[in-house]
Amino acid sequence: MEQASLKQRHALGHIFAFVTCLVWGFTYVASKVLLNAGLTPFETMVIRFAIAYVALWILRPKLLHFEGWRKELPYFFCGIFGVTVYYLFEYYSLSFTSANYTGIITGSAPLVVALMMWAVYKEKPKRLFVIGFFIAIFGITLITMGGGSDLDISLIGALLAFGGTVSWAGYCAVLRKIDKSVDSLLSTRRIFFWALVTLAICTPILGFEVSDVNFFSFDVILALLMLSLIASALCYNFYNVATAWIGTVKTSAYIYFTPVVNAVGAYFILGEQLLLPGIIGIGVIIIGLVLSERGS
Numbered sequence: 387m388e389q390a391s392l393k394q395r396h397a398l399g400h401i402f403a404f405v406t407c408l409v410w411g412f413t414y415v416a417s418k419v420l421l422n423a424g425l426t427p428f429e430t431m432v433i434r435f436a437i438a439y440v441a442l443w444i445l446r447p448k449l450l451h452f453e454g455w456r457k458e459l460p461y462f463f464c465g466i467f468g469v470t471v472y473y474l475f476e477y478y479s480l481s482f483t484s485a486n487y488t489g490i491i492t493g494s495a496p497l498v499v500a501l502m503m504w505a506v507y508k509e510k511p512k513r514l515f516v517i518g519f520f521i522a523i524f525g526i527t528l529i530t531m532g533g534g535s536d537l538d539i540s541l542i543g544a545l546l547a548f549g550g551t552v553s554w555a556g557y558c559a560v561l562r563k564i565d566k567s568v569d570s571l572l573s574t575r576r577i578f579f580w581a582l583v584t585l586a587i588c589t590p591i592l593g594f595e596v597s598d599v600n601f602f603s604f605d606v607i608l609a610l611l612m613l614s615l616i617a618s619a620l621c622y623n624f625y626n627v628a629t630a631w632i633g634t635v636k637t638s639a640y641i642y643f644t645p646v647v648n649a650v651g652a653y654f655i656l657g658e659q660l661l662l663p664g665i666i667g668i669g670v671i672i673i674g675l676v677l678s679e680r681g682s
Contacts, residue, residue, distance in 0.1 A: 411647020465580030522674025528667025
């Protein structure tokens with residue numbers, strides 16, 4: 387029975403990781419809808435995670451007691467690395483470089499996560515995982531070419547995008563320090579709490595003016611619900627559970643799939659181009675993902 391339970395957890399872990407990265411691939415499309423409606427990247431972040439935080443309280447109306455800073459610090463750093471710093475770096479890198487170029491850099495996240503786990507926990511990535519990484523990055527590059535737009539390369543934009551990738555790797559490393567006996571919904575909610583605290587500190591600098599945004603627009607409501615309830619409240623929980631059940635490196639490898647979903651979603655929803663190199667790139671990414679999963 388115990389062995390069967392472990393097998394079920396392993397299968398569910400892969401499903402959770404796949405569904406999470408599938409949804410996260412659509413977040414670029416939803417974010418673009420909100421940006422076109424007049425919200426800034428920072429305002430989008432604050433509203434998104436505030437709604438997600440409230441939703442998790444409704445789903446699990448139970449208080450997670452403070453048990454000292456030794457147990458609290460992992461939640462604090464996960465909130466900073468996995469939400470505040472990661473999204474600030476990713477969003478504002480787009481101010482200096484193209485989304486295509488940012489996508490290539492953030493596509494390196496699985497390898498950066500693997501290197502972080504090697505540095506912190508002495509878990510050396512296998513050769514097949516690294517081979518799968520380079521194949522997937524090649525596929526991501528093909529997808530950016532298949533979007534019909536050029537790569538706008540900027541050093542500052544590249545550094546911000548890579549900084550966000552390193553921040554996500556830090557999130558994955560610290561996530562392992564969180565007490566696994568705590569309900570995952572409560573853990574995710576506490577992470578969002580510290581993310582909102584740090585975002586509130588940034589508000590006087592980055593500003594928060596949403597008076598001109600039509601929040602009653604169907605597209606805005608749909609995009610907000612998708613980003614907050616599904617991509618944040620649900621999928622952060624799925625991702626956290628998957629890392630516990632199948633491992634951090636295996637879970638992070640599914641991030642390769644987000645550019646595929648983004649390209650397909652942009653094609654059908656936003657009417658953006660998807661040329662032959664992009665179609666080939668989708669197949670290449672899937673090959674790289676399979677190899678990385680076998681080598682992790």
